[in-house]
Amino acid sequence: MTTEQSTAEGFSYALERTLEAPAAAVWSAWTTAESYAHWAYAAPGSVEMDVRPGGTWKATMVTPDGGQFPLTGSYFEVDQNRRLVIGMDVPGKNEPAVMTVELTEESAHQTRIVVAQTCDTADERDLAEQGTTMLLGSLTDFLKTAH
Structure with missing residues (x-):
């Protein structure tokens, strides 16, 4: 059973889901x-x-139309199996966009995930929330086949 909740306030959003996987599996999916x-x-x-705190990351994302x-x-906070605070460099901006991923193990087979982000404008928030919703859907599907 997947439950989903979304809250938006100002230019921030938080998406919450209950995933059918232990916290360690969700953590591994985000950090491997x-x-x-x-x-x-x-x-x-x-x-x-x-x-690790201060460590960097990079990825080339592929859009549905094949664009890359x-x-x-970089990582601001790393608390294994519990919390990740991730900075994403934004062209033309001095400060990175910050996303927080919080995991709470509800049982041996269920983890509540909350992904939150604050953006500069309502349009940025809406796009980021849409992207995160897609990511959480894909993560849910991945975890069903990963363990």
């Missing part, structure tokens, strides 16, 4: 380059992750 590439619409071989765009960023 091969797994992340599989579910997060990244070009094969393009994902690099140094998952590179993303880079």
